[in-house]
Amino acid sequence: MFILFLIALGLYLISTIFYLVFLVIDRKNIEIIGHFSLLAGFIVHFLATCFRYFQAGYTPITNLHESLSFLSLCIAGFFLFLKRSYKISILGSIIVPLLSLMFIWALSLPNDIKPLAPILQSYWLPIHTIFAFVGNSIFFVSFFVSVLYLFLERGIKRKRFSPISSRFPSLEVLDSINYRCMSYGFPFLTIGIITGSLWAGIAWGSYWSWDPKETWSLITWIVYAILIHNRLAIGWRGRKTAYMMIVGFFSILFTFLGINFVIGGLHSYL
Numbered sequence: 001m002f003i004l005f006l007i008a009l010g011l012y013l014i015s016t017i018f019y020l021v022f023l024v025i026d027r028k029n030i031e032i033i034g035h036f037s038l039l040a041g042f043i044v045h046f047l048a049t050c051f052r053y054f055q056a057g058y059t060p061i062t063n064l065h066e067s068l069s070f071l072s073l074c075i076a077g078f079f080l081f082l083k084r085s086y087k088i089s090i091l092g093s094i095i096v097p098l099l100s101l102m103f104i105w106a107l108s109l110p111n112d113i114k115p116l117a118p119i120l121q122s123y124w125l126p127i128h129t130i131f132a133f134v135g136n137s138i139f140f141v142s143f144f145v146s147v148l149y150l151f152l153e154r155g156i157k158r159k160r161f162s163p164i165s166s167r168f169p170s171l172e173v174l175d176s177i178n179y180r181c182m183s184y185g186f187p188f189l190t191i192g193i194i195t196g197s198l199w200a201g202i203a204w205g206s207y208w209s210w211d212p213k214e215t216w217s218l219i220t221w222i223v224y225a226i227l228i229h230n231r232l233a234i235g236w237r238g239r240k241t242a243y244m245m246i247v248g249f250f251s252i253l254f255t256f257l258g259i260n261f262v263i264g265g266l267h268s269y270l
Contacts, residue, residue, distance in 0.1 A: 001048065001051045001052060001055060002048075002111065004044055004045075004047060004048035004051060005045070005048045005069070005107060006107070007044050007048075008041045008042075008044040008045035008048055008103070009041075009100070009103055009104065009107060010041075011037050011038070011040045011041030011044060012037075012038065012041040012045075012072075012076070012096065012099065012100040012103055013100055014033075014034075014037040014041075015034045015035075015037035015038040015041060015092070015096050015100075016034075016096050016097045016100045017034075018030055018031070018033045018034035018037060019031070019034040019038075019092040019093045019096045019097070020093055020097065021034075022034055022089070022090070022092070022093060023090065023093035023164060024164075026167060031089045031092070034089075034092055034096070035083070035089065035092070038076060038079075038080065038092065038096055039080060041076065042073065042076040042077055042080060045069075045072070045073050045076065045103075046073060046077075049069070049070065049073060052066075052113070055113060056113045056116075057116075058116050058120070058121075058125065059125050059126040059129060059130070061125075061126075061129040061130070061133065062116065062117075062120055062125075063109075063110075064106075064109055065106050065107075065109035065110060065111045066106075066111075067106075067133070067256075068102055068103070068105055068106035068109070069103065069106040069107070070129075070133055071102065071133055071136060071137055071140070072099045072102045072103040072106060074133050074134050074136070074137030075095065075099045075102075075137040075140055075141065076096075076099055077137075078134075078137050078138055078141055079091075079092070079095050079096075079099075079141060082141065082177065082180070085180070086169065086173060086176075086177060087169070088169055088173075088177070090167050090168055090169075091144075091145070091148070091168075091169070094144050094148070095141060095144060098144070119203055122199060122202070122203065124195060124196075124198065124199035124202070125199075127195050128192060128195040128196045128199055129192075131188050131189075131191045131192040131195060132188070132189070132192030132193075132196070134188045135185045135186075135187075135188030135189035135192055136189075136252055136256065138181050138184050138185035138188065139181065139185045139189075139224075139245070139248060139249055139252055140249065140252075141181060142177070142178055142181035142182070142185065142245050142249070143245060143246060143249035145174055145177050145178055145181070145242075145245075146178060146241070146242035146243070146245040146246050146249075147242075147246065148168060148174060149171060149174040149175065149178070149238070149239075149242045150239065150242050150243075151165075152165060152168060152171060152174070153171055153238070153239060156171070171238065175237055175238050175241060175242075178241050178242065178245055179231065179241070181245075182224065182227065182228055182231065182241075182245075185224070186224050186225070186228055189220070189221060189224065190221065192217075193217050193218070193221055196214070196217070197214075200214075213255060216251060216254060216255040217255055219251055220248060220251040220252050220255055223244065223247055223248040223251055224244075224248050226244070227241065227244040227245070227248065230244075
């Protein structure tokens, strides 16, 4: 079964190489190879995750290895989905190398299948984790879109252009992608928090205990809620949206990794 993960990694790395070449050489056939390598990697990665599910007997999102692997899978899937609506192939030169590095990190960690902790033996596990991780993957993409937006905007203001920067989407398109990410990511994040709260009520007898991960999840939700409100109510666009997306992503990153390594808490088994 693990061989499937290695095959998926090989396909992701092939896609990475072709997307990086595409960044330098603007040829459609190079991008096509990168795209289909990514698609094939995503399919094999999905099948490997399914096999691990049947082998383990539970949803494989219970430790850092499985979490990073599943997050990589979600990022690949969302980027492929986004490419159907926008001509953003060039963004593959940023997204694909990063998800490949994340997947390498995942595969370098202990991957033994162990008995599930009693607290995780619940039907809420797949519901809560899948919604949360899909939302995180969407905001992962939006983070790099936001960074790219600020970089290109700065170049335009300083009238510094390069052949490569001119190939990236316009600021309007990047802002539109950010709004699409908000529209998709926020409901997933919200449902993830709600289902987590319901699970906590069953497992610990309290729907909310102000555990560090719960608290930072709420902070992240508030950041994106403010962003969406200001976007719809007072017309926030462009730079303000990009900055808030970056703040929200760092909050997600701290919730996902920082708390486990720095603070701990009831969710430290992840």
